Amino acid sequence: MRIVIIGAGQIGSFLAKNLSEEHDIIIIDKNKDTVERIKETLDVFxxxxxxxxxxxxxxxxxxxAEVVIAVSGDDRTNILATLYSxxxxxxxxxxxxxxxxxLEYPSFLKxxxxxxxxxxTIVAEKITxxxxxxFAWKAETFAKGKVQMLKLKVEEGAPLVGKKLSELGSPKAWIFVAISRNGKIEIPSGETELRAGDYIFAFGIPSVLERLEALLGVKEEKVDSVIIVGGGKVGTKVAKxxxxxxxxxxxxEHDRERAKEIAEELPDVMVFNGDATDSETLxxxxxxxxDYFLALTGDDENNVLSALLAKHLGAKRATVLxxxxxxxxxxEAIGVDRAISxxxxxxxxxxxxxxxxxxxxxxLVEEGKAEVLEFDITKDTKIAGIALKDVGFPSGAIVGIVARGNDIIIPRGDYVPMVGDRLVVFALPQAVKKVEKIFSIQ
Structure with missing residues (x-):
C-alpha cells in the first residue's frame, strides 16, 4: 500500500517506522534536520x-496514494492537505x-x-x-469497550509473588497474557513464576475487578480529588x-490569562495560577x-519534575504525559507511578x-514491544469452525479473550471460533505476521 504521511514529528515518524516494513511510505516535512534524520534511520521516501x-x-x-495521513503539528496544514487529497x-x-x-463547522471533515x-480527546480518554x-499502570479498552487490558505491577508481599500461573487456578473474568520483566515482554506459560517487580498484562471484564485486587493484594480505592497541571487542550479536556x-x-496553569479563561470555561474546577514545580504552589x-496528580503540560521535563515533587509532598499517585x-x-526508573505517551x-x-x-x-504496547490485535470472525475467515488447538498458533502470541455477543469468553484449546466472534490477541513483534496470516480471509 502506498501511504503519504504529512509531518515527520513524534507521531508521523513513529507511524512511518511501524508501517514502512509492509508499505511504501512517503513522508513530508518542512524541517530539514528532521527530514535528514528520517532519511538516515528509516527506509522511506x-x-x-x-x-x-x-x-x-x-x-x-x-x-x-491509497492513504494520506496528515499529522503535522499545525491544524491548518493538515486541513489544507486533506482538502487537496x-x-x-x-x-x-x-x-x-x-x-x-x-471540528464544528467544516463540512468536509464529516x-x-x-x-x-x-x-x-484520545489522551483524555486514556487518563479517564x-x-x-x-491500581493499574495502564488501561486500554477493546472489543468496543467490553474488554479491558490492564498493566499491573506485582509489588513485594503481594499474594501471587513466588507462585506459578498454574497455581492461580483457571482464569474466569481475567487472564494474564504477558509479563514484562527487566524491560522485556514475554508470553507466560503455566510454569512461569511471578516475582516482585514484574509487570503483568491482563485481559478481562472491566466491571469484575475483585479477583485481580485479591491476587495483587490491593483494595479498591475511590478517587475523590485530582490535581491537574497544564491548562492546554489535554488538561482542560481531562478536567472537564x-x-x-x-x-x-x-x-x-502558569499563564495568568489562560488561567482566567479556564476558570470561566470550567466553573466546577478550581483554577490556580502558578508554577507546578514550585512546592508552595502545590x-x-x-x-x-x-488522590491523583496529573502532569499534563506539553513539557516532558516539567511534567516529570512536578510529579516527583507532588509525590514527595504527599500525593497518593502521579501520572505524567x-x-x-x-x-x-x-x-519508570525514578518512581513516577504512571505514564501516558x-x-x-x-x-x-x-x-x-x-x-x-x-x-x-x-x-501498540510499550512503544512497540508488543501488539494487541482484534479480529472479527466472518464466514470467510480461515480459522472459522476450527478448534484453537488445531490452528498452529505461534508461541509468541496468545488469544487472550473473545467477545461473543454480550458474552465474554476466556478461550482454551478446545474453543472454536464462530462467525461474529471478536478475538483479542496479544502478540510479540515476531509473531504478528503469523497471527495476521492465521486470521486472513480464504
Whole structure:
C-alpha cells in the first residue's frame, strides 16, 4: 500500500517506522534536520517542503496514494492537505485536528472518506480510564469497550509473588497474557513464576475487578480529588471529564490569562495560577491530600519534575504525559507511578483506523514491544469452525479473550471460533505476521 504521511514529528515518524516494513511510505516535512534524520534511520521516501503546498504534494504523487495521513503539528496544514487529497480522489484520509473549533463547522471533515483524530480527546480518554482503575499502570479498552487490558505491577508481599500461573487456578473474568520483566515482554506459560517487580498484562471484564485486587493484594480505592497541571487542550479536556464524574478537580496553569479563561470555561474546577514545580504552589493547591496528580503540560521535563515533587509532598499517585519516547525508561526508573505517551496513544488510534490486513483494531504496547490485535470472525475467515488447538498458533502470541455477543469468553484449546466472534490477541513483534496470516480471509 502506498501511504503519504504529512509531518515527520513524534507521531508521523513513529507511524512511518511501524508501517514502512509492509508499505511504501512517503513522508513530508518542512524541517530539514528532521527530514535528514528520517532519511538516515528509516527506509522511506522523504520530501522536504510544506505539507499544504500543492507543488510539494504533487512531487509526492499524492494522487497515487491509497492513504494520506496528515499529522503535522499545525491544524491548518493538515486541513489544507486533506482538502487537496480529497479533491484528487485519495480514497482514505486521516487528519490530526487538535483545535476542537475546527471540528464544528467544516463540512468536509464529516465526509466518510476523511477520518479525524483529536489528540486531546484520545489522551483524555486514556487518563479517564486510568482514574477508574487506580491500581493499574495502564488501561486500554477493546472489543468496543467490553474488554479491558490492564498493566499491573506485582509489588513485594503481594499474594501471587513466588507462585506459578498454574497455581492461580483457571482464569474466569481475567487472564494474564504477558509479563514484562527487566524491560522485556514475554508470553507466560503455566510454569512461569511471578516475582516482585514484574509487570503483568491482563485481559478481562472491566466491571469484575475483585479477583485481580485479591491476587495483587490491593483494595479498591475511590478517587475523590485530582490535581491537574497544564491548562492546554489535554488538561482542560481531562478536567472537564473528571468534574462531570463528580470528582473534585483543581487545575494549575502558569499563564495568568489562560488561567482566567479556564476558570470561566470550567466553573466546577478550581483554577490556580502558578508554577507546578514550585512546592508552595502545590501546597496551596492541597497536593498532600490529592488522590491523583496529573502532569499534563506539553513539557516532558516539567511534567516529570512536578510529579516527583507532588509525590514527595504527599500525593497518593502521579501520572505524567510524555512526548519523547526516551522518557519512558526515566519515568519508570525514578518512581513516577504512571505514564501516558501522546504519540503512542495517537498512533494507536490512527493504526486502528487504517484497518490493515483484516485487523479490526490494533494497539501498540510499550512503544512497540508488543501488539494487541482484534479480529472479527466472518464466514470467510480461515480459522472459522476450527478448534484453537488445531490452528498452529505461534508461541509468541496468545488469544487472550473473545467477545461473543454480550458474552465474554476466556478461550482454551478446545474453543472454536464462530462467525461474529471478536478475538483479542496479544502478540510479540515476531509473531504478528503469523497471527495476521492465521486470521486472513480464504
Amino acid at each position: 522523504t520530501i522536504l517542503g510544506e505539507g499544504d503546498n500543492p507543488a510539494v504534494l504533487k512531487e509526492a504523487e499524492v494522487e497515487k 480529497q479533491s484528487i480522489g485519495v480514497p482514505r484520509i486521516i487528519a490530526r485536528i487538535d483545535d476542537m473549533r475546527y 465526509k466518510p472518506d476523511i477520518l479525524v483524530v483529536n489528540t486531546g 480510564g486510568l482514574i477508574s482503575t487506580p 471529564n473528571l468534574s462531570e464524574l463528580g470528582i473534585s478537580v483543581k487545575l494549575i 501546597k496551596e493547591a492541597g497536593v498532600s491530600s490529592a 510524555y512526548y519523547k519516547s526516551d522518557y519512558i525508561n526515566v519515568i 501522546v504519540r503512542l496513544a495517537t498512533a494507536n488510534e490512527i493504526l486502528s483506523l487504517l484497518r490493515i490486513g483484516g485487523v479490526a483494531h490494533v494497539a
